[in-house]
Amino acid sequence: MNKEELLKKNYEIWTSKPFDNETIEKVKRLKNNNPLEFEESFYKNLSFGTGGMRGIVGVGPNRVNNYTFGKNTQGIANYINRISTKQESVVIAYDCRNQSQELANQVAEIFSSNNIKVYLFDSIRPTPELSYSVIKLKCICGIVLTASHNPPEYNGYKVYWKDGGQIVPPVDKNLIKEIELVKFNEINFKKNDSNIELIGEKIDSDFVKDSIFNGKIGSSNRKNYKVVFTALHGTSYRLLPEVLTGAGFQDFNIVKEQHNPDGNFSTVQSPNPEEPEALSLGIKLANKISADIVIGTDPDADRVGLAVKHNNNFQILNGNQMMIILTEFILSKKENLDKSFFIGSTVVSTSMIKHLANFYNVDFKIGLTGFKWIGKMINDFKNQKFVAGGEESFGYMVGDFVRDKDAITSSLVACELGSECKSKNISLVDYLIQCYIKYGFYKEKLISIKKEGAEGLEQINYIMNKLRSTKKDFIDGSKTVTVKDFDCSKTYDIKNNKVSSLDFPKSNVLIFESEDGSTVAARPSGTEPKIKFYISVNCKLENKEDFDKKNYILEDKINRIVKEFEF
Secondary structure: OOHHHHHHHHHHHHOOOOOOHHHHHHHHHHHHHOHHHHHHHHOOOOOOOOOEEEEEEOOOOOOEOHHHHHHHHHHHHHHHHHHOOOOOEEEEEEOOOOOHHHHHHHHHHHHHHOOOEEEEEOOOOOHHHHHHHHHHOOOOEEEEEOOOOOOOOEEEEEEEEOOOOEOOOOHHHHHHHHHHHOOHHHOOOOOOHHHEEEEOHHHHHHHHHHHHHHHOOOOOOHHHOOEEEEOOOOHHHOHHHHHHHHOOOOOEEEOHHHOOOOOOOOOOOOOOOOOHHHHHHHHHHHHHHOOOEEEEEOOOOOEEEEEEEEOOEEEEEOHHHHHHHHHHHHHHOOOOOOOOEEEEEEOOOOOOHHHHHHHHOOEEEEEOOOHHHHHHHHHHOOOOEEEEEEEOOOEEEEOOOOOOOOHHHHHHHHHHHHHHHHHOOOOHHHHHHHHHHHHOEEEEEEEEEEOOHHHHHHHHHHHHHHHHHOOOOEEOOEEEEEEEEOOOOEEEEOOOOEEEEOOOOOOOOEEEEEOOOOEEEEEEOOOOOEEEEEEEEEEOOOOHHHHHHHHHHHHHHHHHHHHHHOO
């Protein structure tokens, strides 16, 4: 079926029963008044991927609305009732985005109508608390309505399973099959009040206590450490201050302009702590009051950004740098470490992390991009104890009481480390440089290119296919030794002319590795219309005095690689 036929078919479906009159009228107006937007909304179905669904709010099969989310929910309910003989329970949370509460209520009603017990949060909550609640309440499933750090026009539907982690094989594929079988007229929208229970304060209290228990690991004078915090209009606005002040950080200063939840994220271009602009108001306040650290969390409080004072200026740490210093700090506080403990990361994150594992004699495990794979490690290796894990996209997890990235507990660990550094008259950047001297200086850069719509998807596919077919003999003059193609699960050992299997689930990821340890990874984003390139280079660092010089050398090397790959 070509695009025109699909547009016609979807239009006919969405302008007849079971769709309500208001939706039908919106579809007709969209077709008549905005043909381009109509095409984007109806040319395909918004896919339920291996972690859930994310898209622009609106009418149509390629948009977020009661019907697309309703189809997800009915499919999941069908699967739960098919595999279980007892009444199961689910827990539902939602973030600050426009329509999140309405969509969450609709999802709760559909589950309740399918004889599934629903624990529904009474107001917005962070994603890590949802993960925590699945375990705490012994639910079979958890749903959080969030589009994370995407622009305001987006919303999303993220699914967790009974271990508290995001869905992974084989559950994800089974759910997708069930959802695809559901017809819109099969969605049971009839609410059963007796199956819905509002929750909130008790779970909040437990989560705060456990966050402090897992994250309070330092031994410094916390009350002298000056913190600036911005919620970026998101869900951490209440619980993160409770955790930090509960742990003993008394000099706690809030960016008031960004503290109240706001689905339009009115003070930032993007509510994403990966973007330096998102922390600008926090840094402005920190300079004014001479603070030590700036903490910013994304709307659903799973990602955290840090800006730290160094030589009287504030420097933003990237996700790889944050992962290194937090992991080094956590491991340094543990006793009797051995291979029964492990840390985790992902294939596009810094290779430096494996050197920390070697130094502390703990096991190191690596997964595909996305924190669900780190959460899966905890399930897969029950005979080992998970210590911590992180990825380059500003996500970090401390212990296993939460099974997804957790900005709240991670922020506490960052402040614990920062306050200890301050007591020793060094900055967090100094601490990072000490790690570079100890393990090698690894420097990374992420290049993210937006490609929107159907045409953008074609361009992304073209770029990935071109990379696969173009032979890259060298990376900045260093001979290419391996190419890892996760889409066909193969490692091409160019140096020895061998091909071996990659023991990972298939994923559209391509990684080039050179003789000097430089790497270039490419992958389409799973949550945004972007293609991402991850560059990593490294060198030895003998002492702190050489840092600026070596940093310049590595920066220059990255710039040459960017030109080579024509990003």
